[in-house]
Amino acid sequence: MSSRSQTPHTAGVADTADARATDSPHPADTAGTSGASRASRAAGASRAAGASASAGAGPGGGRPRGLRHPFDLAGWTRDLGLGARFAVTGGRQGWTRTLLTAVGVGLGVALLLLAAAVPSILDNRRDRGQDRSVVGWNEEMKPGPTTFLRASGDTEWRGQEIVGSLLRAEGARPPAPPGVSVMPRPGEMMVSPALRDLLRRDDSGVLRERFADYRVVGTVADEGLLGPAELVYLAGSDRLTEKNAHRADHFGSDGQGEPMSAVLILLAVMVCVVLLMPVAVFVGTAVRFGGEQRDRRLAALRLVGADLRMTHRIAAGESLVGALLGLAVGCAMFLIGRQFIGSVTVWDINVFPSDAAPHPALAALIAVAVPACAVLVTLLALRGITIEPLGVVRGGTPRRRRLWWRLALPALGFGLLLPMIGDVSYDADSDLNTYQVAAGAVLVLVGVTALLPWLVEGFVNRFRGGPLSWQLAIRRLQLSSGTAARTVSGVTVAVAGAVAIQMLFAGVQDDFEKDTGRDAGDPRIGFSRGVTDSADAAGTITAIRETPGARDVVARVRASIGKAGVTDRNTENAPVEELFIADCTSLRTYYDIGACEDGDVFRSGLSPSSFAKPGAAVDITPPGYGDAPKEHLWTVPATARTVAPRADAPADVVRGIVATPSAVPIDDLTDPWLLIDLDTDPAVRDSLEQVRNTAMRIDPSAAVLAYADIERNERYEDIQTGLFVGATVTLLLIGASMVVTQLEQLRDRRRLLSVLVAFGTRRTTLAYSILWQTAIPVAIGLALSLAGGAALGVVLLKMVDRSVQDWSALVPMVGIGAGVIALVTLVSLPPLWRMMRPDGLRTE
Template sequence: MTWLRDLGLGIRFAAGGGREGWARTALTAVGVGLGVALLLTAASVPHLLTERSSRDRARAEVAASRDAVVPKSDTTVLRVNAATEYRGIGVEGFLMRAEGAHPVLPPGVEAFPGPGEMAASPALRELLASPEGALLKERLPYRVTSTIADPGLRSPHELYFYVGSDSLTPATGGHRLAGYGDDTPAEPLTPVLVVLVILICVVLLSPVAIFIATAVRFGGDRRDRRLAALRLVGTDIRTTRRIAAGEALFGSLLGLLAGLAFFLVGRRFIGHIELWNHSAFPSDLTPALWQAALIAVAVPLSAVLVTLVAMRSVAVEPLGVMRHTGSRRRRLWWRLLIPALGLAVLGLTGKVEEDARVDPYPIAAGAVLVLFGLALLLPWLIEAGVSRLHGGAPAWQLAVRRLQLNSGAASRAVSGITVAVAGAVALQMLFAAVGDEFESMTGQDPSRAQFHTFSEKVTGDAAARTIEEFRATKGVERVIGTVETYATKPGTYKEDEVTPTTSLTIGDCATLKELAEISSCEEGDSFVVHPRGDKEMSAWVDETARKGEQIELNASLDWSPGAKPVLWTLPEDTPTVTTSRDPIGEEHWGIMATVGAIDPRTLPSAQTIAQIKVDEGVEDVAEYVRNTAARIDPGMRVATLASTERDRQYASVQTGLRLGAAATLLLIASSMLISQLEQLRERKRLLSVLVAFGTRRVTLGWSVLWQTAVPVTAGLLVAIAGGLGLGAVMTWMLDKTVTQWWLFLPMAGAGGALIVLVTLLSLPLLWRLMRPDGLRTE
């Protein structure tokens, strides 16, 4: 009962403490509220990912459609993937044709689009109607008749569409669909990615916890002076501490309400925010009930515990006399013990096996101990450092003296950035060490061509026109265009015999020289092309490509049903050459012929392939290429060539890190700014006195800069050392080698930028507090 009475008294003091009391409580509430809002957002991430995945799977075709031949029925649908890209953003969609009167509808679509009609996502509809989407409108010239509802979209800013067609058939590339809803289990993360995700969660959430603990201490000096008056009327030390805990409890409860308000307001507008092409529906940001309850209990409890621990270092005596028991030098040994214990936990966990199940708890516990140990080490380092600083300019002396008198507030203000930078350094080391595992060389050469197109629907006479249309496209410098089919050796073969078969590639001389080591070529020439260093395959090519003998072109294969074979005689003087790699890294062998030797119009079921080199200085050249492809065949795929390829799960983890880091850095900047403003408010009278005695405002401004720079510099030193240690141990756990030890340099630059930013934002309040009316007292 005594505890409850004293806590209640503290709550009453906080609620009725006048203007100064309310100012301190408001600062605490805002600080705690920002932290709570971020915790609620983090708690919503699992639900967000689950909802996105469920919507994505709901609109995917059923496994039966993908794995088996689906018979035509009243509900089946033919469709072909018509996905494209616009200015670096993916635009997904399908061409569709109903095969009956009651076709299955994808989620979010109320009516099946008719021929030439399109159901579009709200974001795509808005883009097509704007001047910015003019080039995309050329590619998707359909009439928008309906809007895809939220259940059919991964996110509110997704660009997605369904287009109706009356010409799509299985022969022209249509794939029969029986229904929607893919229940195939998602591929689990690899052990390496699990470790990365664990460390990311620890790094992003640890500064939030520290920020909440710091916010509870806002206005501590004024609170302690007020508590001294309670000592004067007879309260003992324990009662005083409990009353202080009650004040902190009231501020944290208000912070919970403020955090809930921040979260709900931000949640309402989250659908209008897009970061790195990622967005979310407001309904996706819903934390689990048990997580919200845990936050609601943990935050006030932490506020009480932090206050009780902090009050142990302060002696509040009658008549307002305060003595920091911390005047005794801080001890170092136990501060070093905590990060050392964290590293030991990680070391004892051992190396992560490639196919083993990863236990997240010891890894998370070890990382938390290291990061929080660094935050505990910071006050000792600042105190030890500033105690040895003497002399200098007046601004420097004012800053140093302030830090010498009370370094605790400064260390609390920068503890968040210390933990964040340490975690960022460790993460960067880890990403650098494992990056090669998730990035592979594609063998493609973007210097020879930047785009690759492929179509089985554009054949015959249209194939030659296709290549010419690409060459006439704005910004295109060169097209390696070919028409490809298969050639077989004529004859009758038994069922168990393999028909001698090789590929046939038709193109102009410039194209063929890109695909094989051809020294001389004229229109009408043909070539037998052998693979490099493969005698067995070369013999198989020669089995079909018999010089002076007939071969059968346009053979009926699985991918070209109903194709009629064409007989053609390979000239007897046809030279034999060796293949070379094309821009996409592939080698072509078999028979190559110029257009003068074989007319592509005689091959109605061939494939048309174009590898396109463009002038990258032409604005939107990629969109011109894609528009040409869409005019030729709406289902033609245009791929961008790249020398490296990144694993999709790894890229998703990196995107999550960027999004989380943006929110955490915003919180850290807010934390430092609020702490700086709170410290300036505490020194209002002192600043006015200094100005009254003739101290220049510029001098005081520089002193504020130094008061921020010294603790941040100390924090960066601790963070870099701790981050390198944590990163080295985590890299060892993954059985990797540290490849880059200098990754902390960008973090140091970010710390410097933060110093300048916080100082500039605090200057307006500093000028206001230096006015003479700050000398007034009541």
């Protein structure tokens, strides 16, 4: 047995002498228990150990214990039970070690339970959303006892979305919306608890003005809300008609929406892998807390006759107790945290506590997998440790860590992913082997984590000399490079996964986002509503222009015209063109029209084959639009000039017939739509909210939109939001887990730190050594995670037939990982100063 350190970690000279005197040594002596309590408990431990050692080797025959079958159930049970006793009867240090393990495992279990609850959360939110929705337009439905009209009344308040429904009962027995007992009557409004509290705030006076026409008569219950913080109102309105609302006779929709494309499924799978891998790594690390003290106690067991298999099983029993306590702690954390989950909103996501119910199968898997992981990790860890009756040699390195299997893991992972290159399409009906993708990504990330100890060991073994703090750090890393690597393994796998998923998101972003073509000089606010006639349109424009803070108001009426002579009035596929009506001042905002006076007509962007040629008759009540009984012909003037949109015009400028008000009778149009673009004066407080108030007074169903430069696919945005939410929670877990790990390592070295201070070592030197011990593995881990994550990201992009768009996007991921490490180091400094006090030399 070769050793890196010639001096083993002994079980303690005083304890050995005491054991020989009483002939009843107790392995818990190394945990610092008093002599009296050691003596009283040692006999029981000795008898248990002796009974175990002599099992099957009595006069009646049988094999010696060392040759007992490794799958002896009775032996496993007995030794696991003995290890469990040591975990809970090892004195203060034993309890501290067990509690640290329980807290560490508990943090991971709590997050795993939260992840297991995600399907339930999504299903419940989707079900409530469908229950309160109203099916689309049904032209064949006639008014009846249970029918009602419904229009959207969505609005915003200082960036917060307010979901509104405007309702009008047409019969005596209309159905009640989910969350309320009856449908509100005209002038009545029912609000969610969050909106009720918002309306009561002192700074919400402008918002109260918006709903001044309604009287709050009730509260929307949980059944009608997606989350407790959602702002929702249901209002009864007698201004709803068949033109600005649609008819229904029930609430609820069973529609599942469009199927997700394979690319979106790939994104979702990778988000799950990236978020859960750090949790699994940390749980595996937490069960190894207090390993050095445990191994010294196992050496004492060897002294009283236990063989190696027995010590391994006893160690597994100790870890099993810590894991089971961790399960209990994690369940308690989850249940307690679930009570407060409704008060937390992350990236606009808010859920009810009752929604966070883990799926039973996933919860059962966690309950079995965590203890099994604890036992397996402990047994694997003991393979590299020599436990003898007089001490433990853990610093020895008989050979360098094997590299082949560490490279085989990512190679196997890439082997699963490479055959899928170019096969992941954007079609909704394309297939994607999610298990193959998940397995490949997991193997790559596990391989990245497995490479870290080998790299750290190879790096630190090459250094000699340097400042004292550097020497102390390097020597400590040389003796326990595996422990140092495990400390940062969670950050390594998290950053590697984040780099890969960020590259994938950046690569496919352009496929799920559309540039609206707007620039900084375009109007930023849009207003739209259906109007009945020219007087209605003029009154609306005047009201918007007189709103405090509104400026640069440009209005136009938009409608559709059809080809003359089409007999089928319900043919939606009949040829149509757009009609754009505005005064000359507004037209000059969008088109290069030159000379203009009321009565002029222009053509813009029409193809040569268009039916709307100069001198041609067109139908201004086209088929498929409204209930026009017959066509209403209007002739495009022969003098109509062709004009082009301005170079700086917004991308949504109408291509079609462009006319001034007196040229086309607005009153004869079918479903004319008024569009107003405007800006707001930043010097006027809540100017945008004032515009929304005006819109509510004019027509509660009118829409006021803040124009965006980019339009995103909703499902892509949901997955990206899920990534941000999960990454926030995962980073918090990683930070908390690293604090626990750091404190556990400092506690293990408390006596050594006190000895160094007593011999004159400066505290700042020790603090810098601790910093170097953290910084070196972190630097190696971040470099490794950057390389591994980039390689995985490139393969994922090739799977969707895309290339890397911006390598600089990877820098923030590394910076976040380094920031977490720096924060953990700062948090661990106060305990470090306390542990360097002279009273750390006290022992029993």
